[in-house]
Amino acid sequence: MSHAMFSEQAAPTAQGLLAPPSAEPPTFPRVPVSGYSDCSQPFQLGERSFSRQYAHIYAVRLAGMRPGLERCARKQWGNDIALRKLSELQAGEKCCVVGTLFKAMQLQPSILQEISEEHNLVPQPPLPKYIQPSDELMLEDELQRIKLEGAIDVQKLVTGTIVAVYGSEQDDGRFLVEDHCFADLPPPLPWNGPSSDRFVLLASGLGLGSVSGEALLSTQLLVDVVTGQLGAEGEQSCAAHITRVILAGNLLSQNTQSRDTINKAKYLTKKTQAASVEAVKMLDEILLQLCTSVPVDVMPGEFDPTNYTLPQQPLHRCMLPLASTYTTLHLVTNPYQANLDGVRFLGTSGQNISDIFKYSSMDDYLEILEWTLRAGHISPTAPDTLGCYPFYKSDPFILTECPHVYFCGNAPHFQSKLLQGKEGQRVLLVTVPDFSATQTACLINLRDLTCQPITFSGFGADSEDRDIEVGH
């Protein structure tokens, strides 16, 4: 296993710098990117119009995924199964129906309830999970909907998933499910990965602008390792093999989102500036240090100054005057898709996964990440509970090709798994941890699709290292 790639090569010269100054120290050239192409065009929005209903996105989603699901259904339950629309259902007939799931949840926050005066309700405080045993699943297709029961996990599934169910309609009007299937892994992409070691550093949740000082030194250490300032010669030489850095969202901390100024009186807030201004300045300096040394892709996240709805558009380069003078800075969308050295990367800043976490019984970010891949859709809960642009021509979140690296940012812990598909797909699933909380980033080796966490720490008053908890 080449997990220990960094250290193995570096070990012989580890203590080399514990010596008097020697002759001219070596400078290592950064391994250049041999092939990069940004494939995020579907996520780039030009002219935006919000005058459309969101029904269209569900219609195109179903239309787009129906053929794939029908194929899966036939593969699973036989070629001769009856594929029916809900309007064609006959009671008692075993058939397969493809439709969109809708989960009716009592605790789901509803804006209409909140503003309804007759209820006089206090808005519900945000909960970590909104699931309840009384939730119900419904299947909708183009014209009708039907309640589902049976061999289907109501708690686990979320609204917006396209599913094929096999069963029959009962007398009481519900559909009894005997089996169900999802789109499964999309078709594989050919592998053109590099033959020598090349690393990509994935980090998310830098959280600049927060009050915590501990993470600042760790952030500086991260930059120093990547730019080759830190470490002995062996480590620096290994760091020169980092061909790219991807920052997956939440570069700014949630603290920078303070909305107090809206509620406070003018004379109290007149001299204050938004907290995000200082944070963006800090971000600019950090990005400048990185950009002078390595290509960087910057994805926006939940707390970053860009639009709220998915797909989030790239940060504007006017906010980063120092760093944006370098061609190595790439401001990209969220979700982000690109070919790096022949390896297809696809990932988000984590909003899709954390939203599913809230409405599903699944607790593990890696499990949810894998589930979205198997369900064939990056973010099924959009637009129901996660803001999304009202697409109407096509749904860009449908997975049509299987990426080689599929990641989500701002996860609570680092986790990774190499998934093998039936059709020869090889996907590395990575949950990139929140750096401001864990001081951990991920190093992905493109040669063999392995991933290693890299942790940074200083020393504090308590001088106890906090071990990162890594869940399974």
Next chain:
Amino acid sequence: MADELYLENIDEFVTDQNRVVTYKWLSYTLGVHVNQAKQMLYDYVERKRKENSGAQLHVTYLVAGNLLQNGYVCHKVAVVREDKLEAMKSKLSTLASVHVYSIQKALLKDSSPLYSTDYDIVKSNLQHCSKFSAIHCAAAVPRTPPDAPRAPAQSQRGPDAASVVNGHGPPAARPPPQQQRGIMGMFAAKAAAKPQDTPKETKAEAKEAPGVSATSSKPSIKNSIMNNFFGKAAMNKLKANSVPEQLKEEKEVAKPSVAVAEPESSPNSVAEKPGKKAESARIQQKDKRSKTKRTDRSDDEEERDPENVKKKRKRIKQLQSDSSDEEDIPPSPTREEERAPSPPLVPALKTELEPASTEGSAAGRKRKRKRVLKSKMFIDEEEGCMVTEKVYESESCTDSEDEFPKPKAPAPNKQPVLPAKREPKEERKNLKKGAAPVNRANKQASIMGFFQKK
């Protein structure tokens, strides 16, 4: 020996100056490769301890290596104090690097001084922050700023946008550079040419003017007025003001700033005219003032400097917005850039800039015309409200006014539509309030001021 020089330097830094000397700080200060700096620090520690074992010297080390943690082989990079070095090394299964991170006299409670030392030295060396690093990236080249191609495009846009009456003119992102080009155009050409550019550009953004349809005829009128108004004395004054601006600009450009006009102004500062730089400085200052709060700059300083040089454009703008105003009131060309961040900001700036022009013109010279506080009312189409402004207008007067201590006009009374944008304006309003009563005390306010409503 030259080699030993670094030992003396480190000794001086650590012992005499009581600094926290990190490898990075030493590398930038002595101009050496980071690895050499690390080795220098090690060498110093060894020698110092050999000659004087009781030396008050605390060292922190950087340790990196592999650590098996919860099923993952994690690569750990840690800064540790000397007393914890061995403990950390034993925790790691494979050691990848060990080197000295910093030396300081005092025992550090936590690693924040290390961070601040590194942060400061990097901040002052942002232009070449990877110079002494061990990795060099060939792909990291700064973009060439698209300076030249943009200038003609900008000036063309001016007349096109002039026809936009009430809609949104050029998108918000463009006004600041457009504005800057226009202003630079102003100073690049002579006085005659100057008014031409700016009125067209300011018109592009003008949303407040009720009589916008009449604006197209304004530039021609303004030209002659501008020429009359700016005698030689005024031009000299402007140039004189440009020079201190320039010096200030040098200082500012050196500091990394988040102003919108920054990318343009940095290449500008390299070449071309002082006027241009002065403009950029003001734009930057204005941007900074409205958008950011730089702690190292006082409000007064900000206001005073742009005022003098901006006075000319201010007058043009005023002419345009007041259809029935036959006096020479300079408009506020900075309106465009302000439009993007904060439309309500503009009237306040306008009023503020006006007194500045007076200050410039009144100081050192006895003028027949003087500035009078007048109330102007007009409809702000954008906000959908009526705006009452107290502005200083030039008018002939026999009273001589020697003192003009920072004349400030009270901010207009507007219905707060967007409260968040009010802040800079409010602050200016408060600053102005202090000087306004002083102002009035000096001169006899004309009672006609009450009846000058428009």
